Every structure is written in structure tokens, then in C-alpha cells.
Amino acid sequence: MDELTIKRFLPWVVATALFMEQLDATIVNTAVPAMAESLQVTPLSLKAVAASYVLSLAVGIPVSGWVADRYGTRKVFAAAIAVFTLSSILCGLSQNAGQMVLARILQGAGAALMTPVGRLAVVRTFGKAELLTAMNFVIIPALIGPLLGPTVGGLIVHWLSWREIFFVNVPIGIVAQWLVHRYMPDYRGESERPFDWLGLVLFGSGMALLSWLLEIFGEHQIRPELGVALFAVAMALLLAYWAHARRAAFPLLDLALFKKRTFRVSVAGGFLTRLGVGGLPFLTPLLFQVGLGLPAWESGMLMMPTAAAAMGMKFISAPILARFGYRTVLVSNTVMIGVAICLYSLVTERTPLAAVVAIGFLLGFFNSLQFTSINSLAYADVEPSESSMAATIASSFQQISMSFGLAIGSLVAAAFLGAAPQSNPHAVIAALHGAYLSLGALTVLSSLSFWRLRKSDGASVSRAQTELA
Known part of the structure; x- marks a missing residue:
């Protein structure tokens, strides 16, 4: 298999697997009430289903770099997809909460290897001048998966059953497995290191x-x-x-990488930015469904423009970064994300749907540029021998920042709601407006972390030469 073929199809390989993982991460929450009824437990008791998955991710991600270096990216990525797909089947066949928790732990172990190993394969395949374009494509699943998950999950539960939510992963996993065996390169560490x-x-x-x-x-x-x-x-x-x-x-994780300014700012700045945006996939459906009283399908449709904008951004982010540089783009774009989040505080029952769609489109546009920039900047000054460690560290911090962001969003919304009942739409809207303003302000403040960049930082990555769509 020649190098050009690998470069043409590798982004599709990684994107397919990551789409399956990101879709599954959010689609399950929609089915919790139906799962609880079927398994004859309370919905609250199924919190362990989500927690077990997160725990497995937290433990598994730090190991991914060493495993990939030892056994090769192709074997590890293929094994991760196989474990994830088979455990999805086990989730769908579970007869009680205990079986579901065990299956989700196994599923989390497979997911823990997918993101860092997929990134590692991309970083080692593409030169720094081509990396931004490749990252543009690979980042899309992480942006649209959480947006499509609640909508797809709601439709499946409504028309079929909660078990089919997990079976959706099977055809995607089969396609991803075929792509891996056909187009995934097999990279290994230059030297074996003890665990x-x-x-x-x-x-x-x-x-x-x-x-x-x-x-x-x-x-x-x-x-x-x-x-x-x-x-x-x-x-x-x-x-x-x-x-x-x-x-x-x-x-296990070489913290000496944080001595590299571009890596340090990328990981730390990305962490701070996700504190503000991490709660949006949880808060926005509440605004649409509880606050505005929209049905689940319409709420899901209103989130689609965000996904469309995220996909469209991949075609212009490389020229933007090449023209203005990482420092200017990340400082200004982070502020724009904060402003877009604050705009949701203006949404009420009287707001035209076109305005709501426009806000979602802006948020998707700026989010896509933000995380494409952050993820590619992390590798600007990383040597090839350090790439597996860099991918592992970046994935670990991304996972914990997403958990922090969701927790902060929930906490802020609950603080504004106070003792008011969640069945009161006006109280919910007012609380969510306060949460959006708070999270937007936090996001604007996070832009200060990118001032530490120099104008020339990331130039080797932003000069993408090849379009890899």
C-alpha cells in the first residue's frame, strides 16, 4: 500500500471509529428511562452505567500510548474497535443492571484506546505541513457526535427499543474494522520502554x-x-x-512535554475552554425541551445547524490559520465562542426559530475552528518519537476537561434555579440564561491563556499544502 493511498483514506478510518465512539457517548443518556423500566430498576440507579464507562476511560487512556508503541497502531486500533463493537452487543443483550455495568466497563476500555491511538496514527502519517488538513477531517466526529446522539437516541427509543441504540454500533464497527485492515499503517515505538x-x-x-x-x-x-x-x-x-x-x-505520562510552549498552551488552553463549552450538550436540550416546550425531535433538529457549521468550517480553517496564525485565531475565536454562548441567554418563547438556528450555526462554526486549532497546535513542536506520549496526554486532559465542563454547567444551572421546580418553564429559562451568561464569560476569560503564544507558533502546522477530504 503506497503512502498516498494511506494519506487519502486514513482520516476516514479514524473519523469512522471516533464517530461511533462519540455518538455512543451521548446516545445512551436518552435511553435511560426506557432502560430502567425494562431492567426493572429506578432511572437514578442506572447512573452507574454512565459512571462505569467514564471510569474505564479515565484508567484506559493513560495506557494507550505505551500499548500502541509496544504492539503497533494497526493491531491496537483494530482490537479497540472489536472490543467496543462486541461490548455494544453485550450492552444491548443485558438482562440486568449488573450486566450492563460490566459491558459498559468493557466498552469504555475499547473507547479509551481509539482516540489517542487514532490521533497517533494521523500525527505519524502526515507531515506538519499536512497535519492541519488531516486534523480538520478527524475532529468532525467529536463535534457532531454529541449533537446527533440525543436526536438519534430519541428516535430509536420512540420507534424501536433501547436495545437498538447499542446495536447501531455494529454496522459502523464492521465498516471501521474493514477500513483499519485495509488502510491503517502499523507504527511502533522506536524502542521498548518498561511499563x-x-x-x-x-x-x-x-x-x-x-x-x-x-x-x-x-x-x-x-x-x-x-x-x-x-x-x-x-x-x-x-x-x-x-x-x-x-x-x-x-x-506513564511524560510531563516534560509541558516544557514545550505550544503543547503546554494547547493542552491547558483547551482544558480551560472546555470548562465553558462542556456543559452545552446538556444545557441546550433542556432549554429547548423544558424551557421552550419543544418536542425531542424538534429540539434535535435545532442542534443540527451546529453540526453543519462544524463540518463546513473544515474547508476554510486551514487558510484562516495560515493567514492570521494560531495566536490571533485562538485569542479572538475563544472570545467569539463566549459571545455565541451568551447569545443563548436571549432565547425565549418569542424568539424566532431562525434566530435560534443562527446562534447554533455560529457556535458550531467557532467551536470547529477552536478545536481544530488546539488539536493541531499540540503537535507543532513535538518530535516523532514523542507523538504517542503527546497523544496520550492530550486525550487524558480532554477527557477530564469534558467531565469538568459538564459538572460546572450542571452546577451553575442548579445554582440559578435554586428552589424553583424544574417543571416551571419560566424558572428553567431564567436559570439557563444565567448559566449561559456565566459560561460565556468563563470562556471569554479562557482566551487569556492563548496570549502566551508567539506570532510564529504553529507556523509549521498551519501551512497545509494538501487537501485530504
């Missing part, structure tokens, strides 16, 4: 505990004092890992 078991215990335990706390945050399933104590334990474990990584010859 950092102590690092896994410290970092994996800290990440898993922190992710679990964020997942159950606001559900009143845990006493405040116990929550604070567990949070302190999680932070102590992560600090212990930081101390360990500074001394270890072969740490």
Missing part, C-alpha cells in the same frame, strides 16, 4: 476517582463532607503522580 505500574496506580486511581466524583456531582448520592474528602484523595494521588513522574526514567 510504569506505579504511575498507573497513582494517576489511574486519581483520574478514576476524580472522574467518578464529577459524574455523580449534583445527584445528592454522596454527603458533601465525603465528597470533599474523596476529592482531596484524588488530588493527592495526582500530586503524588506528578512527584513520581519527575523522578521516573520512563513515566
Whole structure:
């Protein structure tokens, strides 16, 4: 297989698998009430279904770089898709909550390898002048999956049953598997390094505990004092890992990469930006369905312009970055995302649907440019030998920032709602308006993190030469 063929089809390989993963991550939430009724448990008790998946991701992602270096990107990516697809079938066949939790843990293990290993294959295949265009294509599933998930899930549950939600992954997984065996290159590490078991215990335990706390945050399933104590334990474990990584010859995650300015700003700035935007997939359906009283299908349709704008942006983001540079684009675009989020605070029952569609389109447009820029900038100064470590670290921080963003969005909305009943549309709208303004302001402030970039940073990546659509 020649290099040109690999470059032409590899983005499709990675995008197909990531679309399956991102769609599944949000589609399940729609089916919780139907699943609870079928399994004869309360909906709240199925919180473990989501939490088990997040825990598995938190532990599995840090291991992905070492596994890919040891066994090769093709084998690991193919195995990840196979595990994810088979565990999806097990989820659909589950007869009780315990079986569902076990299947979701297995599914999370497969998902934990997909994103970092897929990114690693892209980074090692494309030169830095071509990387931005490739990343443009690969980032689309991460943007449209969370938007399509609730709509697709609602339609499936309405017309079929909750079990078919998981079976949707089967044909996608088969197609992805065929693409992997045909077009995925097999990259391995230049030298074998020992596995950092102590690092896994410290970092994996800290990440898993922190992710679990964020997942159950606001559900009143845990006493405040116990929550604070567990949070302190999680932070102590992560600090212990930081101390360990500074001394270890072969740490699980090499924090020395943060000495590279472009990598540091990309990961830290992306983390801060996601704190503001991470809660939108949760808050916006509430605004449409509870606040405005729209049916689920119409709510889903109103989120489609955001996905369309995200896809359209891939055609112009490379010229924008080449013309203005990463520093200017990320500073100004982060502000525009914050403004777009604040615009949702103007949406009421009297707002024309065309205006709501326009806001969604703007948000999708700016979000797409933001995360394409962040994800490609991370590798601007990373050496090929460091690419697997960089992909692992970036994926780990992305996962925890998404959990933080969702928790913050929920907390802010609940604070504004206060003691008002969630069945009161006017109270819900007012609370969500306050949440949108708060999250928008937080996003605008996060733009300060990108001022540390220099005008020339990322120039080797932004000069994309080849269109890889």
C-alpha cells in the first residue's frame, strides 16, 4: 500500500471509529428511562452505567500510548474497535443492571484506546505541513457526535427499543474494522520502554476517582463532607503522580512535554475552554425541551445547524490559520465562542426559530475552528518519537476537561434555579440564561491563556499544502 493511498483514506478510518465512539457517548443518556423500566430498576440507579464507562476511560487512556508503541497502531486500533463493537452487543443483550455495568466497563476500555491511538496514527502519517488538513477531517466526529446522539437516541427509543441504540454500533464497527485492515499503517515505538505500574496506580486511581466524583456531582448520592474528602484523595494521588513522574526514567505520562510552549498552551488552553463549552450538550436540550416546550425531535433538529457549521468550517480553517496564525485565531475565536454562548441567554418563547438556528450555526462554526486549532497546535513542536506520549496526554486532559465542563454547567444551572421546580418553564429559562451568561464569560476569560503564544507558533502546522477530504 503506497503512502498516498494511506494519506487519502486514513482520516476516514479514524473519523469512522471516533464517530461511533462519540455518538455512543451521548446516545445512551436518552435511553435511560426506557432502560430502567425494562431492567426493572429506578432511572437514578442506572447512573452507574454512565459512571462505569467514564471510569474505564479515565484508567484506559493513560495506557494507550505505551500499548500502541509496544504492539503497533494497526493491531491496537483494530482490537479497540472489536472490543467496543462486541461490548455494544453485550450492552444491548443485558438482562440486568449488573450486566450492563460490566459491558459498559468493557466498552469504555475499547473507547479509551481509539482516540489517542487514532490521533497517533494521523500525527505519524502526515507531515506538519499536512497535519492541519488531516486534523480538520478527524475532529468532525467529536463535534457532531454529541449533537446527533440525543436526536438519534430519541428516535430509536420512540420507534424501536433501547436495545437498538447499542446495536447501531455494529454496522459502523464492521465498516471501521474493514477500513483499519485495509488502510491503517502499523507504527511502533522506536524502542521498548518498561511499563510504569506505579504511575498507573497513582494517576489511574486519581483520574478514576476524580472522574467518578464529577459524574455523580449534583445527584445528592454522596454527603458533601465525603465528597470533599474523596476529592482531596484524588488530588493527592495526582500530586503524588506528578512527584513520581519527575523522578521516573520512563513515566506513564511524560510531563516534560509541558516544557514545550505550544503543547503546554494547547493542552491547558483547551482544558480551560472546555470548562465553558462542556456543559452545552446538556444545557441546550433542556432549554429547548423544558424551557421552550419543544418536542425531542424538534429540539434535535435545532442542534443540527451546529453540526453543519462544524463540518463546513473544515474547508476554510486551514487558510484562516495560515493567514492570521494560531495566536490571533485562538485569542479572538475563544472570545467569539463566549459571545455565541451568551447569545443563548436571549432565547425565549418569542424568539424566532431562525434566530435560534443562527446562534447554533455560529457556535458550531467557532467551536470547529477552536478545536481544530488546539488539536493541531499540540503537535507543532513535538518530535516523532514523542507523538504517542503527546497523544496520550492530550486525550487524558480532554477527557477530564469534558467531565469538568459538564459538572460546572450542571452546577451553575442548579445554582440559578435554586428552589424553583424544574417543571416551571419560566424558572428553567431564567436559570439557563444565567448559566449561559456565566459560561460565556468563563470562556471569554479562557482566551487569556492563548496570549502566551508567539506570532510564529504553529507556523509549521498551519501551512497545509494538501487537501485530504
